[in-house]
Amino acid sequence: MVxxxxxxxxxxxxxxxxxxxxxxxxxxxxxxxxxxxxxxVEIVNQNLGSGxxxxxxxxxxxxxxxxxxxxxxxxxxxxEAVPIEVKLNTSPEKLKKIALHHLAQCIAYCxxxxxxxxxxxxxxxxxxxxxxxxxxxxxxxxxxxxxYRISKEIxxxxxxxxxxxxxxxxxxxxxxxxxxxxxR
Ligand code: SF4
Numbered sequence: 700m701v702x703x704x705x706x707x708x709x710x711x712x713x714x715x716x717x718x719x720x721x722x723x724x725x726x727x728x729x730x731x732x733x734x735x736x737x738x739x740v741e742i743v744n745q746n747l748g749s750g751x752x753x754x755x756x757x758x759x760x761x762x763x764x765x766x767x768x769x770x771x772x773x774x775x776x777x778x779e780a781v782p783i784e785v786k787l788n789t790s791p792e793k794l795k796k797i798a799l800h801h802l803a804q805c806i807a808y809c810x811x812x813x814x815x816x817x818x819x820x821x822x823x824x825x826x827x828x829x830x831x832x833x834x835x836x837x838x839x840x841x842x843x844x845x846x847y848r849i850s851k852e853i854x855x856x857x858x859x860x861x862x863x864x865x866x867x868x869x870x871x872x873x874x875x876x877x878x879x880x881x882x883r
Pocket of ligand 1: 710866872877
């Protein structure tokens, strides 16, 4: 729900209180990363070095921020865990300009990986397989604090059952499934 809340708090509210949204194309689309395992291992070896165990499509959970989800891949050695977010059909330029709501989800998953594997997460990899591109993003204090704040805001929204304000971006509203019940 972190991603939705950061994109528009009202979408998180509608989803949380069970206003049904049919699955979009991207929701239905499976990355099927077990078939890409060797490519991911190659990327890990080239960008992180050898000595990492690699797992794909990993379920993670954080009690601290109330997040449950599936991470595309995680590379683990004795010192750290490095989550990996894989994009299949994107350009390196688009990959680099990661949207804030997408970044927020990645950081929330980093916190969940840390809790699930009990390993420090200092960075994650944003990866495009075709064409090949890899960006490393540091998981610093400011990004963590941002997610803790969002998590508290979501908890408050749920506890109070109070509809949050609309996103100021009308561009988002134009393509939104909820616009008929949201904008009156
Ligand atoms: S219509 Fe706009 S404000 Fe309402 S939920 Fe959708 S994006 Fe958010």
